[in-house]
Amino acid sequence: MTILVTGGAGYIGSHTCIELVKAGYDIVVVDNFVNSCMEAVNRIRRLCGVEFPFEEIDLTDYSATDGLFDKYKIDAVIHFAGLKAVGESVTMPIEYYRNNLNSTLSLLSAMKKHDVKNFIFSSSATVYGAEAPVPYNEATPVSRITSSPYGNTKLMIEYILKDTAKAISGFNAVLLRYFNPVGAHESGEIGEDPTGIPNNLMPYVARVAVGKLDMVHIFGNDYDTPDGTCLRDYIHVVDLAKGHVAALQKIKENCGVFVCNLGTGKGTSVLEMVKAFSKSCGKDLPYEFTARRAGDLPAFWADPSFAEKELGWKAEKGIQEMCDDVWRWQSKNPDGYRS
Ligand code: NAD
Numbered sequence: 305m306t307i308l309v310t311g312g313a314g315y316i317g318s319h320t321c322i323e324l325v326k327a328g329y330d331i332v333v334v335d336n337f338v339n340s341c342m343e344a345v346n347r348i349r350r351l352c353g354v355e356f357p358f359e360e361i362d363l364t365d366y367s368a369t370d371g372l373f374d375k376y377k378i379d380a381v382i383h384f385a386g387l388k389a390v391g392e393s394v395t396m397p398i399e400y401y402r403n404n405l406n407s408t409l410s411l412l413s414a415m416k417k418h419d420v421k422n423f424i425f426s427s428s429a430t431v432y433g434a435e436a437p438v439p440y441n442e443a444t445p446v447s448r449i450t451s452s453p454y455g456n457t458k459l460m461i462e463y464i465l466k467d468t469a470k471a472i473s474g475f476n477a478v479l480l481r482y483f484n485p486v487g488a489h490e491s492g493e494i495g496e497d498p499t500g501i502p503n504n505l506m507p508y509v510a511r512v513a514v515g516k517l518d519m520v521h522i523f524g525n526d527y528d529t530p531d532g533t534c535l536r537d538y539i540h541v542v543d544l545a546k547g548h549v550a551a552l553q554k555i556k557e558n559c560g561v562f563v564c565n566l567g568t569g570k571g572t573s574v575l576e577m578v579k580a581f582s583k584s585c586g587k588d589l590p591y592e593f594t595a596r597r598a599g600d601l602p603a604f605w606a607d608p609s610f611a612e613k614e615l616g617w618k619a620e621k622g623i624q625e626m627c628d629d630v631w632r633w634q635s636k637n638p639d640g641y642r643s
Pocket residue numbers: 310311312313314315316317334335336337338339340341361362363364383384385386387388403407426427428429482483484485
């Protein structure tokens with residue numbers, strides 16, 4: 305079975321390519337490097353031990369996307385490609401809607417033309433919105449609107465896929481709602497490589513550990529949580545990648561629309577995360593408490609029981625392993641793929 309992996313040079317896509325090859329799938333990888341680089345592809349190939357095809361294509365370009373399906377016999381698409389910075393999406397909504405929606409529509413149009421009916425989509429826990437009770441489970445209705453244009457693209461694409469599955473007989477759409485992916489491949493060869501100053505906690509902490517940033521700023525310590533800092537459901541990226549392999553099994557059973565959380569079911573506080581990373585890197589990382597970040601929710605985590613029941617998949621790696629693996633990646637590659 306051949307899987308088209310879009311955004312395969314990116315953080316989650318790169319780790320998933322490795323798990324797909326390990327599981328015996330053939331892959332074709334596509335990326336336009338808007339948030340990644342060729343070095344990531346070289347390293348994935350090295351780790352896989354396979355020279356899989358790679359195409360540098362912008363998926364918003366319909367004819368280039370269609371050409372992929374002429375060139376390769378694709379059985380399923382795993383669609384990671386997209387812009388993902390929440391804050392940036394607030395200042396650049398047009399670019400976010402254009403890139404994320406048009407790339408998905410290009411793919412679906414080309415798939416329809418070539419009679420490809422299997423699609424796995426990278427959605428996000430953000431679709432549950434601010435009002436949903438925790439833990440989030442798949443029966444919880446999605447929010448009418450999310451907290452950002454980025455989140456809204458996820459919500460809109462979920463609707464597009466559900467409508468497509470209604471209209472095209474035999475179309476399978478798996479919507480995977482990720483919680484907070486962190487961690488890196490155990491080799492330390494691939495990992496998360498944000499450009500500029502990271503917005504998300506784990507890459508920020510990693511840059512402090514490697515001496516590129518001075519200290520961690522913890523956004524708020526007056527939340528109604530055990531230590532006053534926010535709780536999130538951090539999931540190791542390799543566990544997440546394996547969730548996609550499990551989802552392909554579901555596709556083989558002709559699942560139709562299948563919505564599933566990928567999380568661990570455990571909440572970890574910001575402070576606990578900083579302490580765990582300090583242990584991994586062998587020094588106490590400096591931190592200070594600052595004001596809350598606008599839009600942050602105090603605490604959310606997944607109910608992962610549906611994934612376990614339906615996919616036979618469960619996250620296995622804990623917080624310490626996530627921090628150890630990020631430290632290995634960051635210390636071996638202090639400047640990411642440019643190191
Ligand atoms: P990433 O930015 O590392 O990877 C996305 C890749 O898509 C990048 O390599 C980028 O160059 C590529 N890309 C973007 N637009 C493209 C286009 N038009 N044509 C071709 N390639 C394009 O992000 P990631 O963290 O690996 O996330 C993968 C997916 O998972 C995204 O859709 C993201 O929204 C979603 N997601 C991520 C998180 C997270 O915390 N990382 C959480 C929930 C959902």
